[in-house]
Amino acid sequence: MKRHLLSAADLTRDDALLVLDTAAELGRVADRTIKKLPTLRGRTVVNLFYEDSTRTRLSFEVAAKRLSADVVTFSAKGSSVSKGESLKDTALTLEAMGADAVVCRHHASGAPHRLANWIQGSVVNAGDGTHEHPTQALLDAYTMRQRMGRLEGLRVTIIGDILHSRVARSNVLLLNTLGADVTLVAPPTLLPVGIEAWPAQTSYDTDSVLPKSDVVMMLRVQRERMGAAFFPSAREYSRRYGLDADRMAMLPDDAIVMHPGPMNRGMEIAAEVADSVRSTIVDQVANGVSVRMAVLYLLLGGSEAAFGTHEVEAGA
C-alpha cells in the first residue's frame, strides 16, 4: 500500500481486499469484553478535523484507541485554526509533535493532498470537500460483501447529489476496482460535467434502475442545495429521487439499502425504508470502526508483514 490514503484510486485490487480482510479479522475484537489490541502502542494518531463530523471523528477515534494508539483530536473550532493559522503551519506543528498518522477532514477538496507534502507520517483522507472519502467507500464495500457475499458483478446504484458527493466519488473508484457495476442516478443538475469519464453508468430515472439493483445507496441531500436551484423543491426531489416503501418494493428480494448518514428522513429516504430489514445503516457504522482500524494498522505497521490472526491472539 502507498504511504497515504488520499483517494480510493490509491488502492489496487489487492490493497483493497487486504483492507477488507484485515478489517474482518480486527472486527472480531468488537465481540470481546476487552476491545483492545496492543498493535499501535506508542504511535500517535492525530484527528485533524476542519469540518464537523461527529460520526467520522468518533469512528476514527475508536479505531485508533482499539489499536492502543495515542489519539489526539484537533478540531477547527477552539484551536489555532480559528485564529487564521495556515494548513501548512498546522502541518508543521503536527510534524514537530511526532504524529505518525494524520486523519484529515477538510471542507476544501485536496487539502489532504497538500498536507501530504508537508508531513512525514501517513495522511488519511477522512473526507475532503466535494472530492473523496475513501474510508467511507471501504466500509461500504465491506458492508456489501458482508451482506451479499461478493463484490464482483454486484449491481450497485447510488442515488442523490453525485455532483457534490465525496462518498459517490470514492465509491465509484473503489467499486470499479473491486469488480462491481455502478449506476449513478440523479437529476441532471446534480451530475457533474465530465462524468462520462467515470467508470459508471448514469441515469435520470430512479424507477428504471431499481429492479436491476442489488445494492441501493442513498446520498444525503444538503439543505443548501435547495436554495441554489439544483431542483425546484424538496417535495419534487423526494418524489423523483427519494426511496420510499413503494420504490423499495421494486428491488430484487435480497437487495440491500445503504446510506452513509446522516439521513434526511422523509427527503431522500422514507423512515420505513431506513428502518427496514434491508437497511444496513447501523451495520455501516459498526463496520466503519473495523475498516478504519485496518487502514491505520496497514498504513502504520503492517504494510510489509501481512496481518495474521497471530497478532490478534497475542493482543487478546
Place this chain on the structure above:
Amino acid sequence: MSSWLLQGVALPAADGAAPLVDIRIVDGVVAELGTSLGPGDAAVFDGAGLIALPGLVDLHTHLREPGREDAETVETGTRAAALGGFTAVHAMANTDPVADTAGVVEQVWRLGRDAGHCDVHPVGAVTLGLNGVALAELGAMADSAARVRVFSDDGRCVSDAGLMRRALDYVKAFDGVIAQHAQEPTLTEGAQMHEGIVSARLGLQGWPAAAEESIIARDCLLAAHTGSRLHVCHVSTAGSVELLRWAKSKGWRVTAEVTPHHLVLTDELAESYDPLYKVNPPLRTSADVEALRDGLADGTIDAVATDHAPHALEDKESEWGCAAFGMLGLETALSIVVEAMVETGRMSWYDVADRMSVRPAAIGRLVDQGLRPAVGVPANITMVDPGVHWTVDPGQLASRSRNTPYAGRTLPARVVATFLRGRATVLDGKLA
C-alpha cells in the same frame, strides 16, 4: 551610453529570411542599418547568433503597486519585464486603491518612469472600484499624464450588458479600448478550475468554457453595434477562438490576447492540488491549447499577453480553494512562445515580433513602441539567443514573487539584451 553598434544580428523578415545586419543607435533612435558599419565612437555589441526583435510589449501585467508591495512593486515587476525582453508593459488596474482616477494612474506611470526599466502604461478601471456599477472617469485618465487608452476591470468582468455598451461607446471619444475579462459571474460562482473531466474527478467547482464564450459573443455584438474597440483578455477556450474568428470575418473592431500559460499548460496539472496551477481563466484542455495555438498562428488572436500575476508565498501555499488565482509570466513569456509556436513550426520569428510587440503596441495605441528596427524609429530592441536552453529557477527570478508554474522546466531561447530608446536595460542576460 549615447550610441551603440549592434553587430551582425539577424533581423527576421516577412518572407522568413533573417539577414544579418548591423544596427547603429544614436540618441535613442536607429540611425543606420547596414553591413560592415564602422563603430566610430559607439559601444560595440556583438550580436553574432542573436535575433533582433522590436522591444516586447505586454498588454496585461499586474505590478501590484499600490497596495500589495509584498507581492510585487513597479520596480521589481519592471525589472522582470526588462529581463523578459519587454520595453513596455500595461499595468492592470486592480491595485489597492484601484486605478480608477487620474491620480492613481499618474502615480503608477511616474513610478514606472522613475524605475526606468521599461515603459509603464497604466490600464484604467472601467468602473469605479471595479464594482461593475458606475463608470470611472475614463476621460480624466485618458487626458492625464499617463495618457490611458486601455481600460479594464480585469479580474472582474463588466458583466452588465448595458454598462458594457456605455463603456464601449464612451471610449470612442479618445480612441480607447475596453479590455474585457470575459467571465459570466453567475456561471462561475465559487469556480476553481476548468469544468470538465478533471474537475469532476477532483471535486473542484467547475468554470465552464461557456462562461467565457457567452460574454465574448455578447461583447462582439456590442462592439459591432457601437462601432467601438473591444479587446478580449486572456482567451482560453477553443470556442472563444471560433467566436473571434467570426467577429473578425465581419470586420468588427475586435482584438484578443492569449497568455503563454494557456499555450502550454492544461487542467490536468490541477491533479496535484498545487495552487501554482490555479489561474483565472483556468487552464483548459489540450484541445483548447491546440485551438489557441492555431488562433495565434493565423492571427485570430492578435497578441500574447502575460497576465503576470505575482502572489505572496502564503497566498499560494494553501488549500487550492483558498489560494489566489494567477501565475508569473514576464520572465518566461518569450521562451514559452518559442517552445509552443516557433519550435513547433507554427510561427516564424517575424510572427513572434508581430504578436509580442507590433500588434500589442497598436492595440494600446503606443506610438513609440512595437516598431521593427528601421532608420528613424525609436531604438526599442530585444536581442534573443534562440540557441540556448535554460532551466527556470524561481529563486533567480527578478519578480518579488515566486509563483512560476515552470520551476525546473528547461525552456528554449533567452533574452540577452534589451534596449529601451537606445539605453541598455539588460546586457548579457542581466540588468544593465
